[in-house]
Amino acid sequence: DAGVIQSPRHEVTEMGQEVTLRCKPISGHDYLFWYRQTMMRGLELLIYFNNNVPIDDSGMPEDRFSAKMPNASFSTLKIQPSEPRDSAVYFCASSLFLTGRNSEAFFGQGTRLTVV
Amino acid sequence: AQSVTQLGSHVSVSEGALVLLRCNYSSSVPPYLFWYVQYPNQGLQLLLKYTTGATLVKGINGFEAEFKKSETSFHLTKPSAHMSDAAEYFCAVSEPGGSYIPTFGRGTSLIVHP
Numbered sequence: 001d002a003g004v005i006q007s008p009r010h011e012v013t014e015m016g017q018e019v020t021l022r023c024k025p026i027s028g029h030d031y032l033f034w035y036r037q038t039m040m041r042g043l044e045l046l047i048y049f050n051n052n053v054p055i056d057d058s059g060m061p062e063d064r065f066s067a068k069m070p071n072a073s074f075s076t077l078k079i080q081p082s083e084p085r086d087s088a089v090y091f092c093a094s095s096l097f098l099t100g101r102n103s104e105a106f107f108g109q110g111t112r113l114t115v116v
Numbered sequence: 117a118q119s120v121t122q123l124g125s126h127v128s129v130s131e132g133a134l135v136l137l138r139c140n141y142s143s144s145v146p147p148y149l150f151w152y153v154q155y156p157n158q159g160l161q162l163l164l165k166y167t168t169g170a171t172l173v174k175g176i177n178g179f180e181a182e183f184k185k186s187e188t189s190f191h192l193t194k195p196s197a198h199m200s201d202a203a204e205y206f207c208a209v210s211e212p213g214g215s216y217i218p219t220f221g222r223g224t225s226l227i228v229h230p
Contacts, residue, residue: 033217043223045217048217103210104162104165107161
């Protein structure tokens with residue numbers, strides 16, 4: 001398997017524009033996570049899905065953020081409208097299990113978002 | 117609620133020296149504990165994890181960590197640093213029986229001098 005694939009790797013956009021980040025999890029993984037990494041706040045969990053269903057979105061900062069998982073092999077994180085303070089690296093991760101000794105999250109390479 | 121504290125945002129060592137990265141956690145139940153490494157412009161990669169059993173856990177690239185319940189610690193060590201170990205290291209904790217979702221520390225940047 002190629003691992004968790006995120007696109008684009010880099011995104012530069014103007015304030016007010018819509019931004020869509022994409023993620024393809026590892027095939028067969030039931031859990032998908034979206035994280036945001038900033039210098040100020042470190043690594044924050046935004047939302048996670050189990051079997052394509054959003055389970056906990058309490059980390060989504062504002063209504064401007066939304067995430068979907070229309071099928072087991074694809075998820076999107078959308079920001080509309082974007083603001084400069086949204087600039088960060090956004091990671092997608094997937095996991096086969098959440099519990100037990102084999103629980104491990106596999107991370108994508110991230111999308112570096114810059115909002116100017 | 118679970119939390120993780122990583123002491124020192126930056127640790128600098130010479131090549132060949134001992135690496136010690138500190139992690140203390142807070143958890144209401146016996147936790148699962150993880151160390152992840154992030155190389156520049158890469159995602160996080162699991163180094164090692166503790167779930168149950170032996171408290172000394174060995175991971176990839178010669179790293180190991182010891183779970184010490186009495187000290188609520190899970191420090192990461194490596195006997196001899198290599199230049200290729202320069203990276204960001206994250207400690208994480210999750211609570212079995214709870215959400216199981218790991219909470220990450222702020223990270224420690226390891227700098228290795230020749």
